[in-house]
Amino acid sequence: MPQCLGIKATFERCHSNAIEGGIHCRMHARHQARYDERFGPHVPGLCHFVNATGRCELEHEANELICMHHRHARERNVARRQEQERDEQEIEETYEQYMAVIPRPQWQNVIDELINRAGFPRAFPGYLRPDIAR
Numbered sequence: 001m002p003q004c005l006g007i008k009a010t011f012e013r014c015h016s017n018a019i020e021g022g023i024h025c026r027m028h029a030r031h032q033a034r035y036d037e038r039f040g041p042h043v044p045g046l047c048h049f050v051n052a053t054g055r056c057e058l059e060h061e062a063n064e065l066i067c068m069h070h071r072h073a074r075e076r077n078v079a080r081r082q083e084q085e086r087d088e089q090e091i092e093e094t095y096e097q098y099m100a101v102i103p104r105p106q107w108q109n110v111i112d113e114l115i116n117r118a119g120f121p122r123a124f125p126g127y128l129r130p131d132i133a134r
């Protein structure tokens with residue numbers, strides 16, 4: 001079965017199969033019917049991204065269903081998600097390191113060390129803006 005041509009809000013392509021004889025999965029077919037009614041049908045060659053404000057009117061890239069602008073937005077989303085996952089993993093590891101220390105470190109030591117690692121948090125006395133620090 002062919003893959004649905006729907007584009008998700010994250011600008012990624014829908015991974016579901018298209019319904020029999022159609023080009024979209026059940027959910028996107030339902031959405032597309034409403035968009036067709038409001039904005040007219042999708043014009044071949046143009047970006048497949050559509051939301052409540054209308055269809056994207058830029059041409060899609062040769063090997064994509066979406067335009068360059070929306071591909072960049074998708075790539076930024078992916079990078080942001082990876083950065084967030086890295087941060088979460090680092091927090092988890094730091095937490096485990098502290099929990100492994102016997103006796104447990106005092107809160108003041110923990111704060112001192114976190115400040116050493118990351119600098120003062122914003123709005124904390126002693127905070128240095130990273131762009132003017134050093």
Ligand SMILES: [Zn+2]
Nearest residue numbers: 004006014025
């Ligand atoms: Zn779909």
Ligand SMILES: [Zn+2]
Nearest residue numbers: 047056067070
């Ligand atoms: Zn677009």
